[in-house]
Amino acid sequence: MKSFYFDHAATTPIHPEVAHEMIAVMQQGPANASSMHHYGRAAKAHLNRSRDTLARHLGCKPSELTFTSGGTESDNLAIIGAARAQAAKGRKGLITSSIEHHAVLHTMQWLAEHEGFELHIVPVDNTGMVKLDQLADVLDESIGVISIMHANNEVGTIQPIEQIGKLAHEAGALLHVDAVQSLGHLPLNLNELPVDLVSFSSHKINGPQGIGALYIATGTPISAIVQGGSQERKRRAGTENVAAIVGFAKALDICVNERNNWQPFVAQLRNKWVELLQQELDQHPFIINGHATNTLQNIVNISFIGVDTESMLMNLDMAGIAAASGSACTSGSLERSHVLKAMGLSDERLNSAIRFSFGMGNTIEQLQEAAPIVAGIVRRLST
Template sequence: MASIYFDHAATTPMIPEAAAAYAEAAGAGLGNPSSLHAFGRAARSRVTAARDALADLLGCSAAELVFTGSGTESDNAALFGAAEAQRARGRTGIVTTSVEHHAVLNACLQLEKRGFRLTLLPADETGRVSAADASAAIDETTAVVSVMAGNNETGTLQPYAEIGDIARERGAVMHVDAVQAFGYERWDLKRLPIDMLSLSAHKINGPQGVGLLYVRRGTPFQPLLFGGTQERARRAGTENVPGIAAFAEAAKIAFRDMDARIRLVEDVRDAFLNALRTDLGEEAFRLNGHAELRLPHIANLSFPGITSENMLMNLDLAGVAASGGSACTSGSLQPSHVLTAMRLPPERLQSAVRFSFGMGNTRQEAEKTAKIIATISARLRIS
């Protein structure tokens, strides 16, 4: 069992308040939110209260929010739903970035197989895309533009609002994957040039298996799932009432404590990097991603001369949990598609490790991990 958990970008521990909300809703007895009897009405009331709370936090109408089963489902529902609706209007172009999460990239590749024209915006060496490149790619035939808020591997922030203005001007639907940025940025969706936004509960100390999709009123959209009329006929299937109640509770606390959360992770991240400079040496590692335009809780580092697999295996043996990149592809031996798109040299691609911080982490853990890495590096480089 790892004693130091530095993999919060993969998933976060559920906070007690969210766990209590889950247990309360789960223990409330029978009740399908679609049923008309008293049990069903009680369940529906919990879903409605959660939706209202999340809408208030996001600056949108509660009617514009759709509960899903994950961030991946939210991404897929947004992309397929908007693309197919836009195709009926003669729009068949998809524009996204080369550094998106696979939930977006693989969905876009499937849309390409269905006849859509796919354009991948290139990233610079920091992992950031250019609004000028987006402007050149978006035209009157573009159906959907999808740009993430902050990258899940490097933390680099994207100019999604600037690109959203371009998309809106040209009649394309603008989708933003905010799964990793949720809890670290504030949103006012009534004002932002965003038509669809994907979120997930387990990135903000809520439960796994609950996602959210914002669909601005009037946005062209076709459902991904067919069945009942749940979620205003935009997502069939009985709602996960306990998970939704816990999601809302976690979100309330995440937004209430956001400034303190940012200070915490910045403090741990800075302590970690400073300790590495002292214990390992400035030249023994490289920071991947943008130095300033970034999410505060992620540090993607390369240790040239030591493969990612060797570093991660030795960290795990020493009781430290980190990641080679996206948790969704952690079993793959292929280099990160994000770092590859940034055109990093092979020695940095093959030695990258993502450390991500969150509630419960301390400066002491950061400093201890730096010493562990220095010990591992000395041993592996000698051998």
């Protein structure tokens, strides 16, 4: 049976060139960048070159990047570290949106429950856009940290980060942005954006899992949350994963250098998928969730009205098609998407939503083969 991987928003296949560079580093011998001997110096050189590469593509200084184990740790370090630093100045207010990844929502809720922070969760409209007027209403001198994602991982909606950053800085608050899903898809020049902290993860851009980074703008107050060493400018203790960091840098290098060719093709895949499903399901209309234009081009979230999400996913899997109902961190449970709930969608849309996301390895031919299979499942489950 053929298989089709349409779940790139969850994780991406590693690029062959990335794997090649990582293996080369691992075969060079022990690699602890804190060691003083020649093995350690070689590891440190890999670390510095990788940090330089990432900084060049992200438009920031190498010293402003701290390596972590991935997006979740980056979010935790940014939010907890900055919130505690701001609390020391008397700012114990936090703001986030109702559609954030749980790495942000749960972290902020934890701070409110265990460390006495005051949390404000601002709503979004039915396209997933943050309601800026309501964000502005709760933004005052008590707010220490605002965390708003760049682009949503379930519906792809892109937030107006520049406007949010301006509001934050006018009020003296720090802005953290979860850019895990947008990295590589949207151009970033961090030193020109009104942002203080930005989270990234390698495995969303055909790099290795288990490695990420946090941008910390020069002068941003932050407290370390992992103790035990002086690595990463004392912001994140622990021996750096040199091979994975090299892979991360290589993945972003490929992603940025090929973006002008790759992004139009990914957009073509998304548009073709919708077109094919419309042709196959002309008697069974579906609804696309999220913003119509201000969205990532590799994600499409579709409600197949009358078809239960879980039943659809099981049948897709049995047919060799990998898709998702939302975040990979929660899709193993029966809980419906908190993102779609926050968007105020009807139960029939909420309970029938499937996310398809495209990337390296997908072709138009795959879509042409898979669309009739998906349509057949929809028709069978809706009868």
